Amino acid sequence: MKFLHIILVTATLLVSGLKFTTPAKAQVAPLRAPLPQPEWQPFCSAMGQFAIDMPGTPKINTETFSTQITTYTYRSILKNKETYLLQYFDLDFATSNKNIKITLNNAVDFFVVAANAKLLQVRDISLGRYPGKEFEFQPLSPKEPIGVGQVFLVEKRVYGLVATTPEPENAQKFLDSFRLY
Numbered sequence: 001m002k003f004l005h006i007i008l009v010t011a012t013l014l015v016s017g018l019k020f021t022t023p024a025k026a027q028v029a030p031l032r033a034p035l036p037q038p039e040w041q042p043f044c045s046a047m048g049q050f051a052i053d054m055p056g057t058p059k060i061n062t063e064t065f066s067t068q069i070t071t072y073t074y075r076s077i078l079k080n081k082e083t084y085l086l087q088y089f090d091l092d093f094a095t096s097n098k099n100i101k102i103t104l105n106n107a108v109d110f111f112v113v114a115a116n117a118k119l120l121q122v123r124d125i126s127l128g129r130y131p132g133k134e135f136e137f138q139p140l141s142p143k144e145p146i147g148v149g150q151v152f153l154v155e156k157r158v159y160g161l162v163a164t165t166p167e168p169e170n171a172q173k174f175l176d177s178f179r180l181y
Contacts (some may be wrong), residue, residue: 040173044181046073050159053177054084055170068092081145082165084174087111091156100153105131105160107151112137115147115162127180128177130154134175150175 043058046050058074065071069088076082093105105122112119117137125132132152139147147164148171162180163171 014067022173042177043072043074045072048088050086050088051177051179051181052161053174054086055082056088063166079142080166082167082170083163084165085162086159086178087162088157088159093159094156095153098129103153103158104131104151107153107160108133108149109134111135111149111151111160111162115164116140117147120146125150125151125173127154127178130180148175149172150178 011027025139029155040055041057041077042051045056052074054074054076055078056076057152059170060074061073062154063071063073063077069089069092071087073111074086076146091102091103107121108119112135115137117139120136122133125134130152132150134150137147139145145164145166147162150161151161153161163174165171
Protein backbone atom coordinates (compact mmCIF):
# COMPACT_ATOMS: atom_id res chain seq x y z
CA MET A 1 0.00 0.00 0.00
CA LYS A 2 2.79 2.40 0.89
CA PHE A 3 4.55 1.60 -2.35
CA LEU A 4 1.40 2.42 -4.35
CA HIS A 5 1.05 5.72 -2.49
CA ILE A 6 4.65 6.73 -3.35
CA ILE A 7 4.10 5.91 -7.04
CA LEU A 8 0.89 7.99 -7.16
CA VAL A 9 2.54 11.02 -5.53
CA THR A 10 5.53 10.79 -7.85
CA ALA A 11 3.33 10.47 -10.95
CA THR A 12 1.22 13.43 -9.85
CA LEU A 13 4.30 15.61 -9.42
CA LEU A 14 5.65 14.62 -12.83
CA VAL A 15 2.37 15.24 -14.66
CA SER A 16 1.36 18.46 -12.92
CA GLY A 17 2.71 21.75 -14.07
CA LEU A 18 4.74 22.20 -10.90
CA LYS A 19 7.77 24.30 -11.59
CA PHE A 20 10.79 24.02 -9.41
CA THR A 21 12.67 27.19 -8.77
CA THR A 22 16.33 27.35 -9.45
CA PRO A 23 18.55 27.56 -6.41
CA ALA A 24 19.54 31.05 -5.37
CA LYS A 25 22.92 32.15 -6.63
CA ALA A 26 25.52 32.93 -4.02
CA GLN A 27 26.15 36.62 -3.63
CA VAL A 28 29.30 38.28 -2.44
CA ALA A 29 28.84 39.73 1.02
CA PRO A 30 29.11 43.51 1.06
CA LEU A 31 32.39 44.83 2.41
CA ARG A 32 32.23 46.14 5.92
CA ALA A 33 32.66 49.84 6.11
CA PRO A 34 35.60 50.76 8.33
CA LEU A 35 34.73 52.29 11.67
CA PRO A 36 34.52 56.05 11.32
CA GLN A 37 37.53 57.65 12.93
CA PRO A 38 36.95 60.68 15.14
CA GLU A 39 38.42 63.87 13.85
CA TRP A 40 41.63 65.10 15.39
CA GLN A 41 41.10 68.38 17.18
CA PRO A 42 43.42 70.78 18.95
CA PHE A 43 42.90 70.80 22.68
CA CYS A 44 44.28 73.57 24.90
CA SER A 45 44.51 73.81 28.67
CA ALA A 46 45.15 77.26 30.14
CA MET A 47 45.64 75.73 33.58
CA GLY A 48 48.00 73.05 32.22
CA GLN A 49 49.69 75.56 29.91
CA PHE A 50 49.79 73.16 26.97
CA ALA A 51 48.12 72.38 23.66
CA ILE A 52 47.87 69.03 21.89
CA ASP A 53 45.93 67.39 19.06
CA MET A 54 43.69 64.51 20.15
CA PRO A 55 41.09 62.39 18.36
CA GLY A 56 37.55 62.82 19.59
CA THR A 57 36.78 64.69 22.79
CA PRO A 58 39.10 63.86 25.66
CA LYS A 59 37.68 63.01 29.06
CA ILE A 60 39.23 65.07 31.82
CA ASN A 61 39.90 63.70 35.29
CA THR A 62 41.57 65.13 38.38
CA GLU A 63 42.85 62.93 41.18
CA THR A 64 44.73 63.75 44.39
CA PHE A 65 46.92 61.01 45.85
CA SER A 66 47.94 60.45 49.47
CA THR A 67 51.25 62.10 48.64
CA GLN A 68 49.24 65.30 48.08
CA ILE A 69 50.16 65.28 44.39
CA THR A 70 47.23 66.12 42.13
CA THR A 71 47.24 64.69 38.63
CA TYR A 72 45.26 66.07 35.71
CA THR A 73 44.46 63.50 33.05
CA TYR A 74 43.15 64.04 29.50
CA ARG A 75 42.23 60.76 27.80
CA SER A 76 40.67 59.71 24.48
CA ILE A 77 39.77 56.04 24.13
CA LEU A 78 38.62 54.91 20.70
CA LYS A 79 36.66 51.79 19.76
CA ASN A 80 39.52 50.20 17.84
CA LYS A 81 41.73 49.88 20.95
CA GLU A 82 43.45 53.22 20.50
CA THR A 83 44.15 55.24 23.64
CA TYR A 84 45.70 58.69 23.86
CA LEU A 85 46.57 60.12 27.26
CA LEU A 86 48.17 63.31 28.52
CA GLN A 87 48.74 63.64 32.24
CA TYR A 88 50.54 66.27 34.24
CA PHE A 89 51.30 66.94 37.87
CA ASP A 90 53.37 69.40 39.85
CA LEU A 91 56.20 68.34 42.12
CA ASP A 92 56.37 69.87 45.58
CA PHE A 93 60.16 70.12 45.43
CA ALA A 94 62.74 71.71 43.18
CA THR A 95 64.87 69.29 41.20
CA SER A 96 68.61 69.60 40.96
CA ASN A 97 70.50 68.49 37.87
CA LYS A 98 71.21 65.20 39.63
CA ASN A 99 67.52 64.63 40.47
CA ILE A 100 66.24 65.42 36.96
CA LYS A 101 67.31 62.05 35.59
CA ILE A 102 65.84 60.21 38.60
CA THR A 103 62.58 62.16 38.33
CA LEU A 104 62.20 61.40 34.62
CA ASN A 105 63.07 57.72 35.08
CA ASN A 106 60.51 57.46 37.91
CA ALA A 107 57.90 59.11 35.66
CA VAL A 108 58.59 56.57 32.90
CA ASP A 109 58.25 53.73 35.41
CA PHE A 110 54.99 55.23 36.69
CA PHE A 111 53.42 55.24 33.21
CA VAL A 112 54.66 51.76 32.31
CA VAL A 113 53.35 50.27 35.57
CA ALA A 114 50.03 52.13 35.17
CA ALA A 115 49.70 50.59 31.67
CA ASN A 116 50.36 47.11 33.14
CA ALA A 117 53.21 46.77 30.68
CA LYS A 118 56.85 45.88 30.21
CA LEU A 119 59.36 48.61 29.28
CA LEU A 120 60.99 47.87 25.91
CA GLN A 121 63.28 50.86 25.44
CA VAL A 122 63.89 54.39 26.67
CA ARG A 123 65.96 57.28 25.33
CA ASP A 124 66.71 60.90 26.23
CA ILE A 125 64.85 63.64 24.36
CA SER A 126 64.01 67.29 24.98
CA LEU A 127 61.22 69.75 24.37
CA GLY A 128 63.09 72.95 23.65
CA ARG A 129 65.24 73.49 26.72
CA TYR A 130 63.29 71.02 28.87
CA PRO A 131 64.65 67.49 29.40
CA GLY A 132 62.56 64.42 28.67
CA LYS A 133 62.45 60.71 27.96
CA GLU A 134 60.76 58.78 25.18
CA PHE A 135 59.86 55.16 25.81
CA GLU A 136 58.17 52.15 24.24
CA PHE A 137 56.29 49.54 26.21
CA GLN A 138 54.48 46.27 25.58
CA PRO A 139 51.23 45.76 27.51
CA LEU A 140 51.12 42.38 29.23
CA SER A 141 47.88 41.60 27.39
CA PRO A 142 48.95 40.13 24.02
CA LYS A 143 45.93 41.69 22.29
CA GLU A 144 47.03 45.24 23.09
CA PRO A 145 49.31 47.13 20.69
CA ILE A 146 52.77 48.37 21.64
CA GLY A 147 52.62 51.79 23.26
CA VAL A 148 54.85 54.80 23.06
CA GLY A 149 55.20 57.63 25.52
CA GLN A 150 57.12 60.74 26.43
CA VAL A 151 57.73 62.51 29.72
CA PHE A 152 59.07 66.04 30.18
CA LEU A 153 60.15 67.99 33.23
CA VAL A 154 59.18 71.65 32.86
CA GLU A 155 60.31 73.57 35.96
CA LYS A 156 58.39 71.70 38.72
CA ARG A 157 55.78 70.16 36.39
CA VAL A 158 55.96 66.67 34.86
CA TYR A 159 54.06 66.09 31.62
CA GLY A 160 53.44 62.53 30.44
CA LEU A 161 52.04 61.56 27.04
CA VAL A 162 51.10 57.98 26.17
CA ALA A 163 49.61 56.48 23.01
CA THR A 164 48.66 52.86 22.43
CA THR A 165 47.50 52.29 18.90
CA PRO A 166 47.99 49.81 16.07
CA GLU A 167 48.64 52.86 13.86
CA PRO A 168 52.18 54.14 14.59
CA GLU A 169 51.58 57.28 12.51
CA ASN A 170 48.70 58.26 14.84
CA ALA A 171 50.93 57.85 17.89
CA GLN A 172 53.59 60.03 16.28
CA LYS A 173 51.00 62.64 15.28
CA PHE A 174 49.80 62.80 18.89
CA LEU A 175 53.30 63.09 20.38
CA ASP A 176 54.51 65.63 17.82
CA SER A 177 51.52 67.91 18.41
CA PHE A 178 52.35 68.58 22.10
CA ARG A 179 53.41 72.15 22.74
CA LEU A 180 53.75 74.47 25.71
CA TYR A 181 52.56 78.05 25.98
